Amino acid sequence: MISFGGGLPAPDVFPVQRFQEACHKVLTEHAAAALQYGETEGYRPLRELLANNMARYGIKAKPENVLITSGSQQALDLIGKLFINRGDRVLVEAPTYLGALQAFNVYGAEYESVPIDENGLRTDLLEQPLRSGPRFMYVLPNFQNPAGTTLSEARRHELVLLADRYGIPIIEDDPYGQLRYEGEHLPSLVVLDRENLRRDEGYSIGNVIYLSTFSKTLAPGLRLGWIVAPPEVISKLAQLKQGADLHTSTFTQFVAYEVARDGFLDKHVKLIRQIYRERRDVMLQSLEELFPPAVTWTHPQGGLFLWVTLPEGLDMKAVFKSALEQNVAFVPGDSFYAHDGHNNGFVEGSRHMRLNFSNPAPAEIREGIRRLSIALKSHLPASTLSSELALDMR
């Protein structure tokens, strides 16, 4: 089975030797502290390292603005716990990250979905849903999961302005921001909010809560993410975190600090970018060569996913079954939509599939796309296949 399903990093990029050395160092030099209970907000040197690292991307937060979490997934849960009362509405992109919906569902969230296009969230459609007073907006500006799209710079400016005008906080989820394979880095919403609206040198106030993680740059098994927010919000989230798990594993935080320090994280991210850029290109090239012309897909500038759109009228369940018979897997698009009562019986996402290109090796990507194209072609009417492909089918 070749899987384009999960959002898994390539295991061959895990810096195993650096982890071995870090574990050894932590246990020989810092065992008493690393094996002890720690502060809820997180290991101070790690928070400082993160603050320094983010400053290079324009996020000039202080360690007091950083709360270490057990993965970004816990950050989403804590945000749900802090903000959502049963029946509150959350504004999300359509499609959006499934794990966020799962986290918010637990607290009884209802949803207002706003569609995305190739430039990310359709900010031209935001005013009406914002007027209806959602608790917050949950947005993925960089290389969105699942669609791989990036929010344009103009829309970023518009988004923070609109959010401020209607007093709706933004949760900016950014696990992939550093994994850019082409084009220039675009400013984060948290940066634009501060620069355009607050004239606040620090992060003492602000309308954006920023999330990121080591899952895609070091290893998801670490379960280490972080939240950047004004200290007042950090202290509320820390209280909730205390009730959940006291603090994120001290040992893991010490190890991550030793791994990431002295410029290693940057060097490693460069290596990952090279490897994933190649995989993305192999997938795009294979799609171009093998998929029927009636099928389209996004061209992600970074991240781990691309989003395929099939012609109308295909039965995605049947396509999925055929794909599994060909020993290739993907995630059907309908998983990534909140059900907000506007769907009129239409299953949103039923024409889409999410494909991951970070985990399979280039040769597997090529072979997997070949298998997927066979599965697809068996469901497409001959008129939608090119003459060459139609010949191929016989």
Ligand SMILES: Cc1ncc(COP(=O)(O)O)c(C=O)c1O
């Ligand atoms: C958009 C998004 N947010 C959050 C997460 C959760 O990341 P973590 O492994 O840090 O919990 C993921 C994981 O794939 C993700 O894609």
